[in-house]
Amino acid sequence: MGPAQGEVLLAFQSATVGYAGVAVVSSASIAIHAGEVVGLVGPNGAGKSTLLRAVTGDAELQQGRLAIAGIDSRTLAPLQRARIVGVVPQQVTAAFALPARDFVAMGRHARLARFASPGQRDLDVVDEALMLTDTARLAERPTDELSGGDLQRLALAQALAQEPQVLLLDEPVSHLDLNHRLQILDLVRDLAADRGLGILAVFHDIDLAARYSDRIAVVAEGSLSPAESPERAITAESVRAVFGVRAVVGTDPVTGSVSVTPVLREGAVAPERRGSVFVVGGSGAAAPLLRRLVLGGWDVSAGALNAGDADQILAEALGIAYVMIPPFAPMSDQAARDAAEMAVRASAVIVCAVPFGHGNVGNLAAAAQAACSGRRVLLVGDIEGRDFTGGTATTLWSEALAAGAAAVSDGVAAEAALRSSGIVEER
Amino acid sequence: MALLISMAAGVAFGAVRLPMADVIAAIARALRGGGLGLADTLVVQVRLPRVLLAALVGASLAGAGALYQALFRNPLADPYILGISSGAGLGAMVAIVATAGASAMRFAAVPLAAFAGATLTMLLVVRLATHRGRLDATSLLLAGVAISYTLAAVTSFLMVVSREQMASIVYWMMGGLSAASWSYVAMVTPMFLVGVAVPLLATRELNLMLLGDERAGHLGLSVERFKLLTLASASLLTAAAVSVAGLIGFVGLMVPHMVRLVLGPDHRRLLPASLLAGAIVLVLADLAARVVIAPIEIPVGIVTAVIGGPFFIWLLVRGRA
Numbered sequence: 001m002g003p004a005q006g007e008v009l010l011a012f013q014s015a016t017v018g019y020a021g022v023a024v025v026s027s028a029s030i031a032i033h034a035g036e037v038v039g040l041v042g043p044n045g046a047g048k049s050t051l052l053r054a055v056t057g058d059a060e061l062q063q064g065r066l067a068i069a070g071i072d073s074r075t076l077a078p079l080q081r082a083r084i085v086g087v088v089p090q091q092v093t094a095a096f097a098l099p100a101r102d103f104v105a106m107g108r109h110a111r112l113a114r115f116a117s118p119g120q121r122d123l124d125v126v127d128e129a130l131m132l133t134d135t136a137r138l139a140e141r142p143t144d145e146l147s148g149g150d151l152q153r154l155a156l157a158q159a160l161a162q163e164p165q166v167l168l169l170d171e172p173v174s175h176l177d178l179n180h181r182l183q184i185l186d187l188v189r190d191l192a193a194d195r196g197l198g199i200l201a202v203f204h205d206i207d208l209a210a211r212y213s214d215r216i217a218v219v220a221e222g223s224l225s226p227a228e229s230p231e232r233a234i235t236a237e238s239v240r241a242v243f244g245v246r247a248v249v250g251t252d253p254v255t256g257s258v259s260v261t262p263v264l265r266e267g268a269v270a271p272e273r274r275g276s277v278f279v280v281g282g283s284g285a286a287a288p289l290l291r292r293l294v295l296g297g298w299d300v301s302a303g304a305l306n307a308g309d310a311d312q313i314l315a316e317a318l319g320i321a322y323v324m325i326p327p328f329a330p331m332s333d334q335a336a337r338d339a340a341e342m343a344v345r346a347s348a349v350i351v352c353a354v355p356f357g358h359g360n361v362g363n364l365a366a367a368a369q370a371a372c373s374g375r376r377v378l379l380v381g382d383i384e385g386r387d388f389t390g391g392t393a394t395t396l397w398s399e400a401l402a403a404g405a406a407a408v409s410d411g412v413a414a415e416a417a418l419r420s421s422g423i424v425e426e427r
Numbered sequence: 428m429a430l431l432i433s434m435a436a437g438v439a440f441g442a443v444r445l446p447m448a449d450v451i452a453a454i455a456r457a458l459r460g461g462g463l464g465l466a467d468t469l470v471v472q473v474r475l476p477r478v479l480l481a482a483l484v485g486a487s488l489a490g491a492g493a494l495y496q497a498l499f500r501n502p503l504a505d506p507y508i509l510g511i512s513s514g515a516g517l518g519a520m521v522a523i524v525a526t527a528g529a530s531a532m533r534f535a536a537v538p539l540a541a542f543a544g545a546t547l548t549m550l551l552v553v554r555l556a557t558h559r560g561r562l563d564a565t566s567l568l569l570a571g572v573a574i575s576y577t578l579a580a581v582t583s584f585l586m587v588v589s590r591e592q593m594a595s596i597v598y599w600m601m602g603g604l605s606a607a608s609w610s611y612v613a614m615v616t617p618m619f620l621v622g623v624a625v626p627l628l629a630t631r632e633l634n635l636m637l638l639g640d641e642r643a644g645h646l647g648l649s650v651e652r653f654k655l656l657t658l659a660s661a662s663l664l665t666a667a668a669v670s671v672a673g674l675i676g677f678v679g680l681m682v683p684h685m686v687r688l689v690l691g692p693d694h695r696r697l698l699p700a701s702l703l704a705g706a707i708v709l710v711l712a713d714l715a716a717r718v719v720i721a722p723i724e725i726p727v728g729i730v731t732a733v734i735g736g737p738f739f740i741w742l743l744v745r746g747r748a
Contacts, residue, residue, distance in 0.1 A: 056645055082647030089645075095637040096692040106635055110647030115628065142691075162646070 007034045008070075009166050009198035010055065012224075015064035017047070017054040023062055024050040028224035030217055032166070032198040037189055038227050039213030040202045041234075043243055046219045048202040049090065052168045055200070056087055069165055082110035086159030090170040090202075092151040094143040100154050101139040104129055107161025129157040132187055134180070148175035153184060160191075167191065169201035173208070185212045210234050210258035218242055230258045236317055240266070246294075248317040263291060263317045270297035277418065278303065278346035278370065280363040284310030286352040289411035294318050296415065301346060303339045303363035304331045329359070336362030343370040348421070350414045351400075353381035356393035364393055368400040376421055377405035378414045450474075477607035481713040481727070482706035483615045484604070484672045485682075487664040489705020490623055492679025493686075493698050494661040497633045498654055501564045502687070503742060505679035506665040509552055509567070510574035511545050512676070515662075515669035517578045517585075518544020520596060524589045538614060541666035548574060549662055602675035602728020604713050611671045618667035625660045626698055629653070633694035675709070675728045677735020682708055684742070 010032035018024040025047035032038050040048045053059035054066060057073070066073040069084045076084075086107070095103050107129070108122045118126075130136040133153045138146060143154065152175045159167060169188065173181040189212055191197045203209035209216055210230035217227040220242040225233070239247045244266040252259035276299040279286050286302065287310055293300045302322035305312035306329065315322045323338045325331055331339070343349050343366040351367045354360070371377040377400055387393040401407070408414045453470035488506065495504040495511075506512045522540035555570035556563055582600065586593050599606075626633065632653055635643040644650045668675065683701040690696045709727065712734075716727040 056641075058641055058644070078644050078649050079647040082645060085645075087645045089642065093639050093642065095634070097687075098634070098637060098692050102634075102693065106638065106646055109631065109635060112631075158646075 007196075008032070009034050009068070010200060011065070011067040012051070012054075013065040013067070015054065015066050016062045017050050017059050018062055019050075019059055021060075021062070024059070024222065025219060025224055026222050027064065029064075030224060030227050032200050034165070034196040034198050035192050036214040037192045037199045037201060037212055039209035039216045039230075040200065040219055041204075041206055041209050041216060041242075042219035047222060047224075048219045049170050051219065051224070052087070052170055052200065052202060055085060055166070055168055057081060079110050082162055084164060085166045085168060086162040086164030087168045088152065088155045088159050088170065088172050090174065092148070092155040094146065094151060097142040097144050099140050100135060100143055100146065100150075101126065101130065103143050103154055104135075104139075104157045104161050107158040110162060125163065126157075126161050129160040132160060133157040134183060149177060149180060152176060153180065156184065156187075165197060167197050167199045167201075169199065171202050171204055174204060181208070188212065206234055206239070206260045207252070207258070210260075211252075211255055234258045234260060240319075246317050246319060248313050250313070261317075263314065264295055269295055272297050274298045274418075275347040276301065276345070278343045278349045278366075280349070280351040280354065280367055281305065281311040282309060282352075282354045282360055282363075284314075285354045286311045286411075287314045289350065289352060289414065290314055290318060290320065292411070292415055294320065296419075298418070299346075301342050303343070303366060304335045304360065331360060331362040336365065339363055340366040340369050343367055344373050344375065346370070346375065348376040348378070348418055350378045350411075350418075351380060352411065353386065355386045355388055356383075357388040358392075361389050361393050361396070364396045364400075367405075368396040368403070371400040371403035371405045374404075376418075377403075378417055379405050379407050380410060380414055382407070472609075473607075476609045476612050477604055477713070478710055479612050480607040480615065480671060481604050481710045483612065483619050484668045484675065485678055485705040485707070485709025485712075486702040487615070487619050487622065487668040487705070488675060488678040488709070489682035489701040490626065490698065491661040491664040491668070492705075493683035493694070493701040494626055494633075494657055494664075495679070496683055497636050497694060498657055498661075499562065499564065499567055500637065500639065501567060502684055503564075503568055503680070503739075505677070505683075506545075506661070506668075507674065507676040507679060508575075508739075509549070509571035510578065511549050511552070511571075511662065511665050512669055512674050513575045513578040513582070514548025514551075515541040515545035515666045516600065516674050517582050518542070518547075518666075519670050520582055520585055520600075523592065523596065524585055527589070527592065534610065534614060538618060538666060538670040541670040542618075542663055545662040545666045545669070546659070548578070549658060553658075599673040601726035602673040602731070603716075603724075603726035604672050605724055605726075607671075615667045615671050618663055622660050622664035622667060623702065625656055629657070630694040630698055633657070633698065634692075637692060673726075673728065675731055677731045677738065678705055678709055678712075680742075681731075681735055681738050 008031045012028045012030050014027045014029055016023045016026045028051060040051065042048050050059045054061050055068060061073055068076060105118065105126045108118055112118060130139055133156050135153050135157055138150055143151065156172065173184055176184060185208065188199060192199050213230060215227040216230050216233035218225040218233060218238060234249060236247060236249045239245055239249060239260060246263045248261040248263055250259055274297045277293055278301050279290060280303040282305060290300060300320045302315050302320060304323040304325050305315060306325055306327050308327045312324065323335050325335050339362055349367045349370045351364065356364050367377055379400060383394050383397040408417055449466055450470055453467040456467055457471040492505040495506065495509060496502055518540035519537045522536040526536050552570045552574055553562065556566035586596050632648055635646055635648050640650045682705045686697055686700045686704050690700055712730045713727045716725045716730045719725060
């Protein structure tokens, strides 16, 4: 019933869009095909909604071309446009006390002849839209008594009643609970897959965008990136560049889609520059400290970490220097030398409460060497019970203490000790 | 039905009470074209046109109110509060003063000038209440009130400079139907019919406006063109009412509001019902104006204001709660 899969339904060609002569997004090019969901992500105010509003004719198309189902947007009258494009706005306004069914039936306006009353087919389309959006039970309720989430689903039903080829969604699930969020997004994906709708959706939630979009385009600072697969569009680099957030970007083990865990906000990093700190961690023992130190403005580096280790993932997301070793592999001699070099280059060293075995004792050796070179070294906790090297670790620990290292109770105390030691140096 | 009953009551009661049978007989005699007695003349030449005029004016005001409320998405909008009645009034008054002594010209000039006054005032008020492309509901009411006062000052000035007509102008301004005649009915009827035609055919579009300009556009309405057409209709209805009955307040506010409370906001029912209810309310209000302290007649605008003022306050208080 829908258009052939793959047909271009919406095409921005070097389009500049904005309001009152002022450009919001410049020279945007993107094509939405029948049967696909394209997600738009980006910071607030970047112009995601403006792109949608250019399609509805609410924002100006200042330069370039915008073709809607092959028709130049500038020549589309509202009635004609409403037969092609359905919209679910960010904020849905209730139609006063009008019942929900009548609200949804308003979507039929563009399909009805001027003075005609709705026929059986119109009623059927409205019923189906109510059913698909799980709003049939709300049909007789006055819209001004409904919640934001109910209204959002009714607005989707209203848009479906238009029988559009193109569906524009502006944060379509922002007011929905978890269950309805998934239900509506599943519906949206089915509408694309089964009925060949071309869907352009603005998402706040990057994980949801990645999970439900076939392709994602990023809107930032007035420009639109090319639409790519979620894996290519959403990376630690793009998240940091676009949102100013250092994040762990991985694959959700359950859904298999890209998942973003924000770690820290660039803006939250303390403006003052402190000294450099080398941290010995592993298995997540250093994670909270690494984050605190980066936030505190320290120049952080880390010892050898196994790929896939919690501390390694975080170190990668934070963008700090560290020595990477293969998963579950022991430190090579090269890795031990690299770690020692980094430790001595830093002005302070913190050894977190990690167990030491033959695989990672090289990190402790690096710390001990730093202590002997006069670096300030802080040892968290006690070595007792953590030495799985048959004494090597305990010896190194004692050497460090003898060379002037201090024992602290935990990571917070370690950071406090660093601050009071007044290690501030040029980088 | 209620309209017929209230109209019948309007014809029967007054400073002189007439039995219903006499009323019917009088109308029948008039229709047959027979000679008319004194009571017959009262019925046919005075009461009947007056009641018809009250119905037309009431329907016009309620219709205009319903349209303004729909377009501005504001239940407090009505031609009187928005200052549009005052605009029509000033237009009409200019025409009255300008055509003093030439009553044939006045017949055409007054409605035209009232329509011009209503339209210009509406454009001005909307312009004043629009900030950066958005029509602000509070500003709309404030602008309406401010314009009303300004126009009232101009109107007062006109009264002072045309002393010989002051009494009739003052009476007309307070809103009254005492000058009703068949010629007034003939003048208002076409304006009324033209004014309600477009809105009655576009009730579905009026419903779309409940969603706001932008959503209405998304669903296929050519919003600007529709607004222009509807506002012109509302201005025509306002002008129709004002040019024969002066400034009658609150009917345009109260009637659509009460109807909405009972029937809901669907214009497919709301608009026709408002027209009907407006006619009934003004026929009854005019009846009250005639009989409350008979034989002295109160301008009907006073009656509607006495009911409407407190109603408006109730709306404001309720809206805040």
